[in-house]
Amino acid sequence: MALNDSQRQSKRAWERLGSRADGAPRAAELTAVALELFAQKSFSAVSIKSIGEAAGANSALIYYYFKDKEDLFRACIESAVEQSFEHFIALSKNRDDPAGTISGWLNTHVELYLTLRKMVKVSLDYKSSSAVLPSVEKSYQRFYAQEAEVLEACVREGVARGLFTHADPQAICELTSTFLDGAMVRSIILPEFDVETAVGHFREFLWRALGYEPAK
Amino acid sequence: MALNDSQRQSKRAWERLGSRADGAPRAAELTAVALELFAQKSFSAVSIKSIGEAAGANSALIYYYFKDKEDLFRACIESAVEQSFEHFIALSKNRDDPAGTISGWLNTHVELYLTLRKMVKVSLDYKSSSAVLPSVEKSYQRFYAQEAEVLEACVREGVARGLFTHADPQAICELTSTFLDGAMVRSIILPEFDVETAVGHFREFLWRALGYEPAK
DNA sequence: GTCTATAAAAGGATAGAC
DNA sequence: GTCTATCCTTTTATAGAC
Secondary structure, three states, rough: OOOHHHHHHHHHHHHHHOOOOOOOOHHHHHHHHHHHHHHHHHHHHHHHHHHHHOOOOOHHHHHHHOOOHHHHHHHHHHHHHHHEEEHHHHHHHHOHHHHHHHHHHHHHHOHHHHHHHHHHHHHHHHHHOOOOOHHHHHHHHHHHHHHHHHHHHHOOOHOOOOOOOOOOOOHHHHHHHHHHHHHHHHHHHOOOHHHHHHHHHHHHHHHHHHHOOOOO | OOOHHHHHHHHHHHHHHOOOOOHHHHEEEEEHHHHHHHHHHHHHHOOHHHHHHHOOOOOHHHHHOOOOHHHHHHHHHHHHHHHHHHHHHHHHHHOOHHHHHHHHHHHHHHHHHHHHHHHHHHHHHHHHHOOOOOHHHHHHHHHHHHHHHHHHHHHHHHOOOOHHHHHHHHHHHHHHHHHHHHHHHHHHHHOOOOHHHHHHHHHHHHHHHHHOOOOO
16 A cells, blocks of 8 residues: 555655655554554553554664654544545445435444544544644545535435425534534443444434435 | 542542541642643643643642542542533423423533533543543443433423423433534534534424424 | 664652751 | 652664664
């Protein structure tokens, strides 16, 4: 797997001083391992040594591929956002069935909550640090823009077809993503929380609020 | 302000070895300052020295009142849960007006989201560490039991009076708290997120899903 | 590319003066 | 009770061998 744009960008940025070869499969490996750890604990609770160890490599190797710990963290966030994003993009195609698409979007959160909550967790950590990394901000922007576009388009389409009533697309979209974020957090905080059940309840609630009658 | 039960308990626990005076106003001060920092950053991102500095005291003082950093953290979590809990307890009295109580509960989250999101943030950190502290678990249990009791009772009462339709009290309760947790998280992650607006939208949707017509 | 060794700094925690 | 001084450990990061 090749480095993505932002990773390549950051390599270039710090390699102006050191000058080192480009294109690295091992960097992606390290990023994956680090993301796992950063999502489990927190940025400062994870040591460079533990990342190296988990990746089966010496910690010094990390500094070959990344400028410093923060640079690795940045790569992790972007990777988490990217992974989440890719799973959504498939749903964007299906504009014919608004309720089906929304439903699919909810299901995606159930199936991939392990991936998605990594993104939420790491995002919290990132936002808690006062650092502002332009490439990370761009990732987020892209993700949320896509999310809004898909959901709002579905609601508008549903209203246009007379399937939904009373719907403010933006409000519905925000409501839904806020709930889903809550579900991700709760699945971390409450051991007995069941994402599938909770999302199922939300779907019923949403249909009722939208005045939608599922055909069945 | 006197130490609360759990703080006193923990002091007793480690003082069996050291034997030191009880009842400390300064301990509460240190806890408050530390909670602020732990909520802003994360457990391991906050140093003992920085806590002392923020409290206008030497970091060594912390070890006079607390066994170690984790013990201080525990006191912070319990304090955060306790603060959130106290704001809820007032609402528990009002059983005559189900919709009003639910509404008040939502408003509480708007007004006190700065306090409540501290609890969410610190809880995430706590649950991410593998530590299990019995006194903290007890705090949580108390909080969630109270939350469930208030909300579920409201929904049941509303159904009994014919104000609400189709309502599964437990599902509504979980739905609502999950949404509110999501709102807390989003207010951290997204700078432009407005808790008041989001909760306002949720209220409308809840009423619609419950088949409730606000008198007005 | 990957490792060993190590410098340099920061953090948690304690002893003891006041 | 609160502070100074200090110890010990961990951690980030670099230099340089292979």
